Amino acid sequence: MASCICRGARGSPVSANRLFFFDGLFSLQIADDEKGHDLDLFCVPRHYENDLDKVIIPHGLIMDRTERLARDIIRDMGGHHIVALCVLKGGYKFFADLLDYIKALNQNSDKSVPLTVDFIRVKSYCNDKSTNNVKVIGGDELSNLSGKDIVETGRTMQTLLSLLSECNPKMVKVVSLLVKRTPRSSGYRPDYIGFEVPDAFLVGYALDYNEYFRDLS
Secondary structure: OOOEEEEEOOOOOOEOOOOOEEEOOOOEEEOOOOOOEOHHHOOOOHHHHHHEEEEEEEHHHHHHHHHHHHHHHHHHHOOOOEEEEEEEOOOHHHHHHHHHHHHHHHHHOOOOOOEEEEEEEEEEEEOOEEEEEEEEEOOOOHHHHOOOEEEEEOOOOHHHHHHHHOOOOOEEEEEEEEEEOOOOOOOOOOOEEEEEEOOOOEEEOOEOEOOEOOOOO
16 A cells, blocks of 8 residues: 555546645755656556545655655654654654654664653534634643643644644654645744645545545555
8 A cells, every 4th residue: 555645646536736846955845846656557446546636745755755754853852751642644654653653763862751641532623624624622631731842734624723832841842744825825834844744635644634545554
């Protein structure tokens, strides 16, 4: 099965604008004229073949970038006890892989990070559209985060950051696999970014369309 991030085919339920790629200072950027990779080069489930256009970010590139983000977090947060807070559902795959790299670095380097994990769900999409109505599900135990350093992963952050600030953590850092370039952006940027992508709808690697395509990983 393909482990990648894909663009929806034109005319499919996940169709969207095109995607992009080039080197940036703090993230890898997908360029406006990036053509992607043919689906025939990957093991894509047959039930999705007609809904996808191209593979935009192959699995190996996701893994390499995630490992580098883990190294940056260890460098910046080493010695601090942190709570890694996963934003469900779209963040779970990236979260698991990022933590695997952090744990490997903890075991094999001189600098290590004491680590615990927690989960929250933030929903802001209706079908393929981002809405202004952000719903936070869970978080009953966020009061336990008081006085701790927090590293988050996910895409919809400002509402959650406001909620977390009420718990008075020592520090909050946000890690996001993807950041979109869009005129609708508020200008907020996470502290750690994997890839900067255009204003297109992407699926795979736990990113979904109405719960479909989460298994494209």
